[in-house]
Amino acid sequence: MSVAGVSANRLELLQIANAVAREKLIDPMIVLHAMQDAIQKAAKSRYGPENDIRCEIDPKTGDTKLIRVLTIVEEVENEATELSLPQAQRMDPEAELGGEIVEHLPPLEYGRVAAQNAKQVIVQKVREAERDQQFDEYKDRTGEVVNGTVKRVEYGNVIVDLGRAEAIVRRDETIPRENFRYGDRVRAYIYDVRREQRGPQIFLSRARPDFMAKLFAAEVPEIYDGIVEIKSVARDPGSRAKIAVISKDTSIDPVGACVGMRGSRVQAVVNELQGEKVDIIQWREEPAEFIVNALAPAEVSKVVLDEDNDKIEVVVPESQLSLAIGRRGQNVRLASQLTGWDIDIMTEAEESERRQKEFNERSAMFMEQLDVDEVIVQLLATEGFASIEEVAFVDLSEIAQIEGFDDDTATEIQERAREYLNRLEAERDAERRDLGVGDELAGLPGVTGAILVAFGRGGIKTMEDLADCATDDLTGWVERKKDKSSEPVRHVGILDGVEMSRADAEDLIMTARVEAGWISPEDLAPAEEAAGEEVDDAEAADADADVEATTTETATTEDATGEQPAGKGGDDTTQNSAS
DSSP states (O other): OOTHHHHOOHHHHHHHHHHHHHHHTSOHHHHHHHHHHHHHHHHHHHHOTTSOEEEEEOTTTOOEEEEEEEEEESSOSOTTTEEEHHHHHHHOTTOOTTOEEEEEOOOOOOOHHHHHHHHHHHHHHHHHHHHHHHHHHHTTOTTOEEEEEEEEEETTEEEEEOSSSEEEEOGGGSOTTOOOOTTOEEEEEEEEEEEETTEEEEEEESSSHHHHHHHHHHHOHHHHTTSEEEEEEEEETTTEEEEEEEESSTTSOHHHHHHOGGGHHHHHHHHHTTTOEEEEEEOOSSHHHHHHHHTTTSOOSEEEEETTTTEEEEEEOGGGHHHHHOGGGHHHHHHHHHHTSEEEEEEHHHHHHHHHHHHHHHHHHHHHHHOOOHHHHHHHHHTTOOSHHHHHHSOHHHHHTSTTOOHHHHHHHHHHHHHHHHHHHHHHHHHHHHTTOOHHHHTSTTOOHHHHHHHHHTTOOSHHHHHTOOHHHHHOEEEOOSSTTSOOEEEOOTTTTSOOOHHHHHHHHHHHHHHTTSSOHHHHHHHHHHHHHHHHHHHHHHHHSOOOOOEEEBOOSSSOSSOOOOOSTTSEEEOOOBO
């Protein structure tokens, strides 16, 4: 902006304001207000900064008025901005206290310094308005994919020109081994927009899972229309990715829709991601089925679910172990991220060895507790009895029907089991008394001798001690690291080794708080009603859900010809891998 822009006549003033507004894509009134501030600053530097001098520019005619404002007061303290009532009435007979007297000042003649200062004010105001306009434009575009041109590369960070603003792709948000040069076209995902002192900062990413999801939405009309839904995405940027999809229309195959004719749709995404391999998985509500799908192309023999610890054990044939784990654990790691479960993979031989070890441990335990010979305990372990409590309280007929047993043998075994439990309970009761655990805790519903002993060892001896606990204190918790390659850390709880679910532990703590007088039973009613409503909603949703056949479907660009070969294990499978 030139100095003439400040000292121009009124017609040129409006033309300059409109030209700057069009160039910066801002409101012309913002430019006029900037000019007013510049003229006011120049006038104060001439007449004195203590004066209240204002400038008004008519947006239609360009006429500029420079005025000095004096406030009418009873007692003048600042002669530069205040005027007494008698003085004001000599200038305007209708003047009143609290009013203002306006003095018109002659137009200014701008020198070089004044003009330069005015220019700086105008440029600063216009720059601030431009930054505000950029922020307002992009603040609601988080989650969009944008195109831009590489402006420069600084220490691995890519500065991208979006046309109306600049954005940055930080080094850790780029795809590994991806090089950019000045002028290259870039497509990236906006994940954050911040207002900062030097202007709005727009952060882009090409490595986040959401970027892949947006690319599929752009390439697959069924996803854009909402017929096919992307449930989850897991990526190892630049190497491999897994994406889980589900169709809301039973007549549309979600995997086939994402693959496209001869793999054209998924190939377009692969090309944008620098050849990153993409496995397209059919999402399943049943965790075991979903995990089997997610581990494809490996074949799974058996799945054992541990819902309490959010962990799952997967048994695979020896020949499939390396395929299931993947290079450097990539396949199982992506499957874990995709499903949200910790996956432990073992071979059939390892699982058989573990089962044999558990069988031997149960047999040895029964021999010690029941004082019977090895044949009998092996028969009990073979039939699936895992604890002495099961033997003691199961229906007598279930023991009697074991091959080689009769009613007398079953009765004797059950009596020995109950005698052992009675002795054990007496020992635990004596131990909890020695530990100082009060009788009031023993009266709580569901509390056993083993729980009382665990309480004592964990420092819980009174009702107030238990009421002061959190659920994690009793059951423990799993700490998941931000670095997804790190193993989660299991923190033990007071009741580790004692069978109690998190829900039961929470109920026990709330009961203790009622008994301790911390809360009233009425305080628990709303929470219980809300829980009941959630259960009703869940049951209604289950009733409305369609029953789908168990399938394992993954997608590939190499074998996406529309054929669906039958998989192993009795399920129809389509194993396709986009490479």
